[in-house]
Structures are given as C-alpha cells and as structure tokens.
Amino acid sequence: MEAFLEGRSFCERWFYKLASKGLYPTIFSALGFAYIGIPASLQESIRRTLPLDTRKQMLGLLGAEGWLIVLLIITAFCAIWGGIGSNVTVSLVKKKHKEVVEDNELLKQDRDSKSINCYRLFSKYLYGYYKRFGLTNNERVSLYKLDMDVFSCIGRHSDNELFKAKPNRLYPKDEGCIAKAWELGKIQNADAPDPKENMDAWVSYNVEKFNFTGDVLKKIKMKSRSFYGFRLRNMQNDTIAVLMFESLNPHGIKFEKLNRFFNDHEKGNITHLVESLENHIPSLELARSEGF
Amino acid sequence: MKDIISNLVKYILVHYPHKSELSASRLTKMLYLADWKNSIEKASQITNAVWHFHHYGPYVDDFLKIAKEDSDINVVNTTTVFGGRKQQLELKKDFNGDIEVSSDNKKILDFVIAATKDKSYEEFITLVYSTYPVVSSSRYSDFDLVNMAQDYNLLTKDTPNKGFQQEIHGV
Numbered sequence: 001m002e003a004f005l006e007g008r009s010f011c012e013r014w015f016y017k018l019a020s021k022g023l024y025p026t027i028f029s030a031l032g033f034a035y036i037g038i039p040a041s042l043q044e045s046i047r048r049t050l051p052l053d054t055r056k057q058m059l060g061l062l063g064a065e066g067w068l069i070v071l072l073i074i075t076a077f078c079a080i081w082g083g084i085g086s087n088v089t090v091s092l093v094k095k096k097h098k099e100v101v102e103d104n105e106l107l108k109q110d111r112d113s114k115s116i117n118c119y120r121l122f123s124k125y126l127y128g129y130y131k132r133f134g135l136t137n138n139e140r141v142s143l144y145k146l147d148m149d150v151f152s153c154i155g156r157h158s159d160n161e162l163f164k165a166k167p168n169r170l171y172p173k174d175e176g177c178i179a180k181a182w183e184l185g186k187i188q189n190a191d192a193p194d195p196k197e198n199m200d201a202w203v204s205y206n207v208e209k210f211n212f213t214g215d216v217l218k219k220i221k222m223k224s225r226s227f228y229g230f231r232l233r234n235m236q237n238d239t240i241a242v243l244m245f246e247s248l249n250p251h252g253i254k255f256e257k258l259n260r261f262f263n264d265h266e267k268g269n270i271t272h273l274v275e276s277l278e279n280h281i282p283s284l285e286l287a288r289s290e291g292f
Numbered sequence: 293m294k295d296i297i298s299n300l301v302k303y304i305l306v307h308y309p310h311k312s313e314l315s316a317s318r319l320t321k322m323l324y325l326a327d328w329k330n331s332i333e334k335a336s337q338i339t340n341a342v343w344h345f346h347h348y349g350p351y352v353d354d355f356l357k358i359a360k361e362d363s364d365i366n367v368v369n370t371t372t373v374f375g376g377r378k379q380q381l382e383l384k385k386d387f388n389g390d391i392e393v394s395s396d397n398k399k400i401l402d403f404v405i406a407a408t409k410d411k412s413y414e415e416f417i418t419l420v421y422s423t424y425p426v427v428s429s430s431r432y433s434d435f436d437l438v439n440m441a442q443d444y445n446l447l448t449k450d451t452p453n454k455g456f457q458q459e460i461h462g463v
Contacts (some may be wrong), residue, residue, distance in 0.1 A: 102356075150447065152427050169428040170447075178420075282421035288448055290407050292328060292423050 006097045013228035016092060022085025025078035032075030036068065092104050115278045119166060122155025125273065129245075130157045131256060138247055138248040140164065140222060144171065144178050145241045145274065147284045151178050154241070155275075163222045175211050181242045190226035191249040208237075225250045228258050232271045295392070297339055298362045300326070300401065302391045303366070305383045308405050316356050316367070316379040317348070318413065319421045324350040325404045326397075328423055331441035338397050343435040349420055349459060364389060418463065 001020050005013045031141075035043060047055065047064075058067065124140045135141065140158035144151040150170040158164040171178050181187045189209070195202035202223065206212045217223075229244035244261075247253050304322055308314055326335040341352040357380070359365045364387045370380045393401065408416055424444040425435040432450065 137306065147427070148448065166430050168428065168433060170428050194296060280418060282418060282427055284422060284448075287419060287422040287424065287427075290419055292325060292332070292380055292407070292419065 004092060006194070016088065019085035019088040020082075022082040022089065029075045029079035029082060032071055032078065036072055036075065044080070054238030088230055090194070114275065118277055118281045119155060121277070122273075123157050125270075126157040132261075133245075133254065134249075135159075135245075136252070139245065139252050140224075140247075141245050142241070143241055143243050143274075145281065145283075146173070146182065146239065148288065149173050150284070151242065152284070157257070175213065175216070177210050177227045177229055177246070178242050178244060180210055181244065182231050182239055186230040188210070188228050188255050190255075191227050192225040192250070194225065195223040222246065222248065224248060226253050228253045228255055230262065230267070232274065234271055234275055240271065243270065294358050297341075297358050298365075299392050300338065301355070301359050301381070302364065302383060302387075303393045303398070303401055304405065305381060306391065307402070308356075309409055310371075310378065311336075313413070314381050316359075317382060318416065319359075319381055320349060320352065320355050321416070321436060322404050322408060323352075323355060323463070325408070325420065325423070326400050327437055328425065328441070329403060330397075330400050331437040332445060333400075334396075335438055337437055338400060339451060343425070343437060345426065345429050345431050347431065349426065350382065387424065391404050 001017065001178075005016055008016070035046065038046075043054065050058075060201050062070070122143050126143060130139070130141055135158075137158070137160040139165045140156065140160070142153055142157075143155040145154045150172055153167050156164060156166065173179055177187055177189075192205050192209075193201040202225075203214055203217050206217055207214060224246040226247045226249065227244065228246075229242055231239045231244060232241040233239050244256065245253050300323060304319060305311070305314060308322075323339065323341075323404065324343055327339055327341065327343065330336060330338045341354065343350045343352055345351075356367070359381055360367050364384050366382050366384055368380045370378060391448060408419070411419065424447075425437060425440045428440070428443075429435065
C-alpha cells in the first residue's frame with residue numbers, strides 16, 4: 001500500500017490507509033449486527049459474561065437500551081467503513097495494476113525491439129577508455145558525431161553524475177574544443193587558468209583559444225582546464241567524429257599515455273564502430289531528408 | 293482538445309494502410325511527428341500536448357487514455373512478430389461517424405503517414421529519435437516544440453526541406 005501512495009498528499013495517504021483497514025470494522029459490524037439481532041434472553045446471557053463491576057459501571061453511565069443504540073451506531077459506522085473502504089482499496093489497486101501492466105508492456109516492447117541504443121553502446125565503449133586511463137570524477141570522455149553543420153554527442157562517460165548526462169544541446173562546427181579538434185586534427189591543452197580562482201581569466205582564455213562565446217562558457221557545467229581530443233576519419237578521409245577527453249584538473253589527463261595508445265589502429269577501431277552503426281545512429285540529416 | 297485528439301487518432305486509423313502496425317507506441321509517435329512537422333512549418337502544434345522525453349522517446353500520457361475512453365476505438369492486446377505483446381488500436385467495425393480534421397491538419401497527417409508507412413518499427417523509431425527535439429535534449433525533459441522548431445529552422449535554413457515540398461506541394 002505504501003508504494004501505491006507515493007506522491008500523494010498527507011490527507012490522501014491517511015484516507016487510503018484507513019480505507020485499507022476495512023477488514024476489522026467489517027468483522028466488528030458482523031458481530032454487532034448478530035448481537036442486535038438475537039433474542040433479548042440470549043443478549044442478556046452474553047452481557048452476563050462481563051464482570052459484575054464492569055456491568056454496574058456501564059449501567060451507571062447509560063441504560064441497557066442506550067448501550068444498544070450506541071452499539072447500533074458503531075456497528076452501522078463500521079459496516080459503512082468496511083464496505084466503502086474495501087471498494088476504495090480495490091479501485092486504487094485496480095488503477096495501479098493497470099499502470100503496472102502498461103509499464104510492463106512498454107518494457108517488453110523495448111526488450112523485443114531490435115533497435116540498437118547507440119548512445120548507450122558508445123557510452124559503454126568509452127567507459128572502457130575511462131577505466132583504462134584511470135580517469136576520476138574530475139574527468140569525462142565524449143564522442144561527437146558531425147551531423148549536418150553541428151556536432152551531436154553520441155556517447156559519453158564520467159563517474160561524476162553531474163558531467164555524464166547526455167547534453168541537451170548541439171555543438172556548432174566553428175566554436176569550442178570539438179570544432180578545434182575537427183579543424184586541426186588534434187588538440188592537447190592544459191593551460192587554462194583555474195576558474196575557481198579567476199573566472200574572468202578562464203572565460204577570456206577559452207574565448208581566445210577556442211573561439212567560445214562568453215554566454216556558452218557561462219552555461220557549461222564542466223569548467224574544464226585540460227583537453228585531449230582528435231578527429232576520426234574514415235577510409236575516404238572524411239572526418240566523421242571527434243573523441244574528446246577533458247578534465248577539471250590541468251594534470252588530470254596523461255597526454256603521453258593517450259598519444260601512445262591512440263595510434264592509427266585504435267582510431268580505426270572507433271571509426272569502424274561508428275561507421276558500422278551509421279544506420280542506427282539518430283541523425284538530423286536523416287530526419288531532414290524525410291521532411292522532419 | 294480531447295475531441296481534436298480523438299479525431300486525429302481516428303484519421304490515422306482510417307488512412308494508415310497497415311492497420312496491424314498501429315500500436316499505441318507507433319500511433320503516439322506519429323502524433324508527435326505531426327506536432328513537430330506543424331511546428332517546423334507553421335510555428336504551432338496541431339495538438340496542445342506537452343511532449344515529454346520519456347524513456348522510450350516522445351510521450352504523452354493522455355493520448356492512449358483518450359483513445360481508450362473513445363467508444364469508437366478499440367484497444368486490443370495483441371502480439372508482435374517477435375512474439376512480444378503490444379496494444380493495438382483499431383476503429384470499431386461498425387464505425388461510420390464523421391472525422392472532423394481541418395484540411396491543414398489532414399495535410400500534415402497525410403505527410404506523416406506517407407513518410408512512415410513503409411518503415412519497419414526500427415526504421416520508424418530511428419526517424420523519431422533523429423528529430424531535432426530528441427537529438428538536442430536530455431531524457432526526461434519536456435519539449436517546447438515551437439521554440440525548438442525556430443532553432444531548427446535557423447540551423448537548416450540552407451538545407452531545403454525536400455520531403456515537405458514533395459509531399460505537400462507536389463513539387
């Protein structure tokens with residue numbers, strides 16, 4: 001019952017909780033009506049099972065008929081409670097059951113679907129690099145694909161929850177570190193000032209070095225100080241993607257280690273993976289060609 | 293609004309050629325495509341739904357609810373070709389009522405039907421996931437389709453929207 005009531009107001013929770021306890025009032029009302037319905041001689045025999053002192057005290061408060069009326073009122077109340085309560089509980093459970101069945105259908109549909117979740121796949125692939133290079137909460141690795149005239153993030157990993165989310169924007173081809181890596185082939189930089197000490201200096205550096213705009217830099221969640229990124233080219237020598245490592249720490253990325261690891265063979269592996277999944281990767285170009 | 297959505301759903305149910313493909317999921321996403329298409333072309337949605345980036349793509353709770361409440365529409369539990377279960381929507385056999393959809397909305401729905409009718413579910417999903425609101429948003433956020441369409445139109449101002457011209461204007 002607790003799980004069903006999550007998100008409801010305090011009053012609603014208490015109403016449903018009381019309604020769900022309808023079994024005891026129902027039992028009480030059945031016993032009450034049974035007592036009221038039996039002959040007076042039998043009622044008297046039942047009353048005599050109470051201790052004499054208790055009976056005296058009760059009769060001092062109210063006569064036998066008065067107690068019978070009180071019992072009738074309580075019994076009627078319990079009968080209503082039990083009846084309405086079970087009805088309310090059943091309708092709540094039915095509603096929740098329906099929601100659970102619908103969610104279950106969606107899950108089954110997802111499981112049965114043959115579509116590939118490319119973002120998840122690439123993110124898992126990048127997780128391999130993240131672990132290989134011993135990156136920490138201060139680092140992130142992302143894969144960007146050129147789509148029309150913008151870069152979209154098609155995979156990302158960081159152990160830091162703040163930095164690992166799929167970005168809710170696209171990246172222009174003429175601005176920022178991704179654009180620089182795409183343009184020059186590779187970037188390797190750890191010279192940015194510390195934004196915690198001097199935000200203006202950090203902003204000026206990035207504006208000058210990577211052609212960022214001040215507005216964009218203010219919105220960026222991860223205010224990185226070092227970058228290592230390179231473009232990925234296919235057999236036709238067309239750039240199809242950019243892989244980018246970044247860190248909040250100027251010494252967070254071991255450039256030498258990455259330079260040694262990302263030889264032509266390793267770059268080829270990622271390029272082939274991106275190309276082989278080309279038809280499954282959502283792309284603006286595809287939507288545009290269909291008129292959307 | 294409930295009537296508008298009911299009529300849009302009925303229009304798709306009547307005009308979509310492969311009735312057995314019209315699962316709740318596909319129909320919801322077709323309405324999303326219609327809203328998105330209208331936002332690109334006319335800076336407005338054809339429904340007033342607030343689209344949410346659900347775990348399985350663009351989603352609005354109300355559509356299925358409205359369809360279920362409509363006495364002309366049957367929601368049938370059936371199986372997919374892979375043996376999984378799905379909820380399929382269909383018009384009642386004896387339905388002969390009027391479907392009130394404006395001519396502008398009909399053009400948009402016809403465009404969506406034409407663009408998706410020959411796609412497998414996987415191709416269809418890839419198309420939905422390729423639309424600008426999905427590509428440029430994080431999961432579990434709401435889509436402001438009209439504003440997003442403005443950004444998208446700026447981004448694609450040099451790329452002709454061929455699909456629309458061919459299907460709508462007969463170019």
